[in-house]
Amino acid sequence: MKDLGSLTYFLGLEVHRSPSGISLNQHKYASDLMATARLQEVASVDTPMKLNVKLRKEEGDLLADPSLYRKLQVSQFLQTLCHLHLAAVCRIIRYVQGTSARGLFFPASNSPRLATYSDTDWASCADTRRSITGWCVFLGDALTSWKSKK
Known part of the structure; x- marks a missing residue:
């Protein structure tokens, strides 16, 4: 076995230690997701979806090239990939962009x-x-x- 020092990154999680506790976030994973979706320069949004939006299987025009949708590892609506579905995924990614620095904090004294x-x-x-x-x-x-x- 080899000692690699303090844990800083593990399975997509960034680990930060301090005297007050340990925090975990997925900022790098979110940045990579933004790059895959080509949304680095797009502003973030406050909510993952608009209010009362319910997506259906066969709603809107089918995507001519669904490869981006599949690269984003989305599991809903894989049989009928529509532009509305991709737009919803892009909105969720924009929401993740705005919240990527947030994470879990485990206080040392808790x-x-x-x-x-x-x-x-x-x-x-x-x-x-x-x-x-x-x-x-x-x-x-x-x-x-x-x-x-x-």
Whole structure:
């Protein structure tokens, strides 16, 4: 084994240590995502989606070249890739750009308190009428695990 010193970067996470605690963020990953989408010079937005937007499978014109959409590793609507879907992904990336310096902070003096929350939205998918459910887990004040699923 070889000692590589203090951990600064691991699996897309930047690690910063200080006497007050440890912080994790994905600023480099977000920057790489912006470069892939060719959105470096575009201003960030305050919300990931516009209010009450519900995307459907077959909505709008199909993309002539869906390679960018696939490079961004998006998993929704892969069978019918439309311009509206790509526009939504680009908006989400612009939101990530504005929040990329934010991250998780684990205070050194924080006593570990575990809290979990969950919610569901019954039959909210316009195409399949499937429900959407989600949950999150906090350790202290830091969100450590979450999931949203149709």
